[in-house]
Amino acid sequence: MRVKLTARWVVGFEGGSHVVFEQGCVVIEGGRVLHVGRGFEGEVAEVVAYGEAVICPGFVDLDALSDLDTTILGYDNGPAWKKGRVWPESYVAVGPREMYSVEELAFQKRFAFAQLIRNGITTALPIASLFYREWGETIAEFDAAATAAEELGLRVYLGPAYRTGGQVTDDSGNIRAVYDEERGLKGLDEAVAFADRIDGMAGGRIRAMFAPDRIETCTETLLQRTHAIAAEMGAPVRQHCCQSPVELRLVAEQHGTTPIDWLARIGALGSNWLLPHGTHASDRDLALMAEHGATLVHCPLVSARHGGMLRSFPKVRAQGINIGLGTDTWPPDMLLNMQLGMMMARMVEGIDAIRSEEMFDAATLGGARALGRDDLGRLAPGARADITVVDLSRTLQVPDPVQTLMTSASARDVRDVWIDGRRVMTDGAIPGFDETVEMTRAQAQFDHVIAQYPDRTTGHPPVSEIFSASYRRA
Numbered sequence: 001m002r003v004k005l006t007a008r009w010v011v012g013f014e015g016g017s018h019v020v021f022e023q024g025c026v027v028i029e030g031g032r033v034l035h036v037g038r039g040f041e042g043e044v045a046e047v048v049a050y051g052e053a054v055i056c057p058g059f060v061d062l063d064a065l066s067d068l069d070t071t072i073l074g075y076d077n078g079p080a081w082k083k084g085r086v087w088p089e090s091y092v093a094v095g096p097r098e099m100y101s102v103e104e105l106a107f108q109k110r111f112a113f114a115q116l117i118r119n120g121i122t123t124a125l126p127i128a129s130l131f132y133r134e135w136g137e138t139i140a141e142f143d144a145a146a147t148a149a150e151e152l153g154l155r156v157y158l159g160p161a162y163r164t165g166g167q168v169t170d171d172s173g174n175i176r177a178v179y180d181e182e183r184g185l186k187g188l189d190e191a192v193a194f195a196d197r198i199d200g201m202a203g204g205r206i207r208a209m210f211a212p213d214r215i216e217t218c219t220e221t222l223l224q225r226t227h228a229i230a231a232e233m234g235a236p237v238r239q240h241c242c243q244s245p246v247e248l249r250l251v252a253e254q255h256g257t258t259p260i261d262w263l264a265r266i267g268a269l270g271s272n273w274l275l276p277h278g279t280h281a282s283d284r285d286l287a288l289m290a291e292h293g294a295t296l297v298h299c300p301l302v303s304a305r306h307g308g309m310l311r312s313f314p315k316v317r318a319q320g321i322n323i324g325l326g327t328d329t330w331p332p333d334m335l336l337n338m339q340l341g342m343m344m345a346r347m348v349e350g351i352d353a354i355r356s357e358e359m360f361d362a363a364t365l366g367g368a369r370a371l372g373r374d375d376l377g378r379l380a381p382g383a384r385a386d387i388t389v390v391d392l393s394r395t396l397q398v399p400d401p402v403q404t405l406m407t408s409a410s411a412r413d414v415r416d417v418w419i420d421g422r423r424v425m426t427d428g429a430i431p432g433f434d435e436t437v438e439m440t441r442a443q444a445q446f447d448h449v450i451a452q453y454p455d456r457t458t459g460h461p462p463v464s465e466i467f468s469a470s471y472r473r474a
């Protein structure tokens with residue numbers, strides 16, 4: 001069945017680059033794009049006319065928020081080690097525990113996936129915190145995640161996070177690394193079995209990925225094995241690194257070098273490696289990323305909230321490094337991340353440093369390239385029909401729709417989303433997902449995990465001391 005989508009603006013793809021059609025159309029058939037252009041002469045079964053809107057390729061989110069984001073709790077509450085984001089020795093001594101039930105873990109994945117769709121994200125590589133976990137992510141919650149992705153229609157790369165180590169802090173904030181390699185390697189074995197089982201599910205919409213946790217929680221053996229297995233499967237590996245001074249110190253203490261240099265030395269770096277966040281990458285780290293064809297995953301919002309920034313998007317691009325984007329934090333608003341990413345690059349390098357199309361490329365083509373997919377991130381004949389429609393009828397437009405997205409739109413303007421040719425959101429509504437009911441449940445679950453913070457916060461103060469108030473409660 002052919003469906004024709006029309007709108008004032010269509011971002012298509014020709015000759016290796018996005019192109020803009022005014023009064024354009026996209027024709028989809030059997031999950032793929034059949035035609036993009038000014039008009040279409042052939043027969044269609046249905047026409048969806050979006051009017052004053054832009055039809056874009058769906059966004060590719062390489063660090064896609066997939067839990068109820070606890071990092072926002074740290075916004076006005078630091079330092080992290082004092083506020084429940086580094087396990088105190090006393091918590092480790094009594095045995096870390098899961099702070100969510102199996103059902104709650106499944107719920108938050110489904111909730112998060114719906115939010116990604118709500119924000120115009122069509123391909124997602126989920127990320128979640130491990131601070132409230134007993135150790136790594138579980139197969140059970142990823143089976144539930146696969147079910148949720150299948151039901152909601154999201155395109156995903158799935159793999160539970162695993163690790164061979166972690167950090168503990170004493171009461172003075174002295175953070176040190178601790179290891180349990182056997183446990184981590186078992187986590188990798190389970191991740192491999194999961195990957196074999198789910199890769200290609202849902203007509204190819206569900207693929208496998210490997211997610212070793214932050215670099216300072218991984219041993220050499222874990223990363224080398226991950227690299228070998230992922231390379232053989234052709235699956236992406238996402239490795240958080242170059243994102244904090246504590247990480248740089250721990251990696252230097254253990255391996256005598258910088259994070260990317262260490263990955264390169266142990267032979268665990270390649271073009272399928274996706275590396276958030278790069279805010280603390282050295283020039284040599286960046287040169288090695290370029291040499292190995294790795295992707296830098298840029299998440300402007302989460303970095304900025306913590307006072308960090310990539311220095312800089314133009315500099316990284318000029319080195320030939322592929323850049324993809326990630327949301328990573330609440331709200332998973334890709335438009336906001338693009339807008340902030342542009343401002344951030346201009347704060348570092350000046351106003352001429354970056355243009356709208358370069359950031360739009362990162363959210364679409366950069367993500368697709370990171371995944372080795374030339375059928376994603378673009379609207380061209382033969383590409384998967386992954387489409388985001390942003391309503392522009394309620395905002396002031398500049399003459400170019402991509403520039404309008406960067407200056408005038410927000411995620412709330414995302415109107416419709418199509419993935420693999422299936423309409424997964426219509427006028428902001430996602431079939432099978434009652435936003436009011438699900439939001440109420442999410443808030444209750446979030447409140448429940450907040451209530452458990454004293455258990456894993458150094459000195460075990462009450463919640464009211466961990467999380468400060470803005471003004472006095474009157």
Ligand SMILES: [Zn+2]
Nearest residue numbers: 063127276328
């Ligand atoms: Zn991240």
